[in-house]
Amino acid sequence: MFDKNDFKVFDDMTLSGRLDLIKTNLDPKFEVFGSGLLKHLEDEYQQQFFMKIAKHQRRTKNPPPDTWLAINQDKKGYKKTPHLEFGLWPDRYFITFSLLADIRDRQKYYPVLRKYQDxxxxxxxxxxxxxxxxxxxxxxNFEKVITHYQKVKSSDLVIGFELxxxxxEVIKGDYDxxxxxxxxxLSKYLVDFNQEISSQN
Known part of the structure; x- marks a missing residue:
């Protein structure tokens, strides 16, 4: 499904051109790949998960520097909850688990991070x-990253993998x-962190 031609969407430096390429070339792959992930997660954990594919609708001038799909366990939205992302920067694929700066009940996650740090x-x-x-x-560097997240309110906490x-692997192909x-x-941290926070309530 995925191949090195995926990165060609970033060759177009215009907003409309890049958005069209993302919509045509990447979003259909995200839909298929993400739907497969959702099914696997729901079968594995017997819980509900939700997916959103980035549409970049707020952009009016500059083309998006990356694009992604996100999966979380809150149907109201993913940005204020622990969530997983899979996507592309111009030079790499990324898979991340994130707690963003404005996540709900941020301080509750500090001891959870320490618990899973090692x-x-x-x-x-x-x-x-x-x-x-x-x-x-x-x-x-994770000790520094956790400490920074605890001290600086504008900071995020990101854990992940990049290809x-x-x-x-990408040059040879067939790396889905x-x-x-x-x-x-990485998804086990999404489930575990949500369960840890639920147990505190």
């Missing part, structure tokens, strides 16, 4: 304090399974 580091996920940046730091368009496996592996 596990996340051991699994080697990339980490970041900025969901609008393509760069993920190595897992050994560069120059990687051997890698993306699916990483997404599903």
């Amino acid at each position: 596990q996340i580091v051991h699994e080697g996920w990339g980490v970041s304090n900025d969901h609008t940046s393509s760069k993920l730091l190595s897992a050994d 560069l368009n120059t990687s051997q 399974q890698i993306l699916k496996d990483k997404f599903l592996q």
